[in-house]
Amino acid sequence: MERSVASQVDELQAVAQDVRAAVETVIEGKPEAIDLALVALFGSGHLLIEDVPGVGKTMLAKALARSIAGTAQRIQFTPDLLPSDITGVSIFNSQSRGFEFKPGGVFANVVIGDEINRASPKTQSALLEAMEERQVTVDGITHPLPDPFMVVATQNPIEMEGTYPLPEAQRDRFMVRISMGYPVRAAELAMLDHHGGGNPLAALRPVTNASTVAALAESVRTIFVHGAVKDYLVAVLEATRFSADVRLGASPRAGLQLLRAARVRAMLQGRHYVIPDDIQALAGPALAHRILLSPAAQLARRSVDEVVDAAVASVPVPDRD
Structure with missing residues (x-):
């Protein structure tokens, strides 16, 4: 196998x-x-x-x-x-x-x-x-x-x-x-x-x-995905949904597609397993276009990419062991 x-x-x-x-x-x-x-x-x-x-x-x-x-x-x-x-x-x-x-x-x-x-x-x-x-x-x-x-x-x-x-x-x-x-x-x-x-x-x-x-x-x-990596992915999705800067967060479909994209990235880098780095690298391209900012964030001239980066940074990365 x-x-x-x-x-x-x-x-x-x-x-x-x-x-x-x-x-x-x-x-x-x-x-x-x-x-x-x-x-x-x-x-x-x-x-x-x-x-x-x-x-x-x-x-x-x-x-x-x-x-x-x-x-x-x-x-x-x-x-x-x-x-x-x-x-x-x-x-x-x-x-x-x-x-x-x-x-x-x-x-x-x-x-x-x-x-x-x-x-x-x-x-x-x-x-x-x-x-x-x-x-x-x-x-x-x-x-x-x-x-x-x-x-x-x-x-x-x-x-x-x-x-x-x-x-x-x-x-x-x-x-x-x-x-x-x-x-x-x-x-x-x-x-x-x-x-x-x-x-x-x-x-x-x-x-x-x-x-x-x-x-x-x-x-x-x-491609193998450890349970801890899946938990990390869901935590990133939840961080976008509950952010004060967001009016509409990432959907469950976004999570499924982000996971599939992470698997492809792992293969492109020669791995048969997904690591948190794959989620971090693809979170912006996979989530930013799905998110609607709150009026306050728009008034503050915050970009969607900044909000996604902040959401990712707020989630602890799982232990690599």
Whole structure:
């Protein structure tokens, strides 16, 4: 059993390294963002990329999709986008005298939701069933989605013109949220050299396939988590719920996804067990987008990341023995 788990860890490490190297040919100087994208990919989660326009959000999503040789669909979210454009629609076929289902953009291994918060809340909500249950229901008929299935959504800050805030229920379905940020000077100079002569995505070749990713994502469940680490995770969740700075704390779903993400991080670092460091490293990306601050915290100009860091710091770390 130990050799089996060890071999799964080695395989995931090797595949993840190949995917990371492929994506880094397109995204310059953002190793942390790429690592979190890999956590979501192998953790069977969804990724929310939030930042100002032009910093590589969509490029990261496309590079990740192309590197795994799976099917990919890009949905451009606009104010006039309809829910049926996402899930699909039943159309009457005059020849067969019956209705036929025409799949929407959500039927792919990697669904790139570009500028997701430019669509209305009604259209955004069309993704809820797909993201949680890996299926969509149209006219009373349930249609399963492919495996693996991952939504990589890009979002502009809500202060930008023409944006709608994502509903709490939808934010809670994203495993992690990352912010690209502006590149450092050296990376931006390299980008001018590499991207100025053409589209780097055109040269990106797949380094693995969808079935391998699905199998590795399933193997994540075998990673051991000690009871003390689980207690620590729940204590962190409770610290966000009872903080005076928080109006809406982390949900039980957040805990399940944080645990799965921690297992992936352990495998990426060559371990077959989770340690508290995994929880600490992923608490911000996994919890911050799910939390609503209290009015007092907003008036004090406290950020969600600061509140999550304070919640984590308030919880004693379990003994390593």
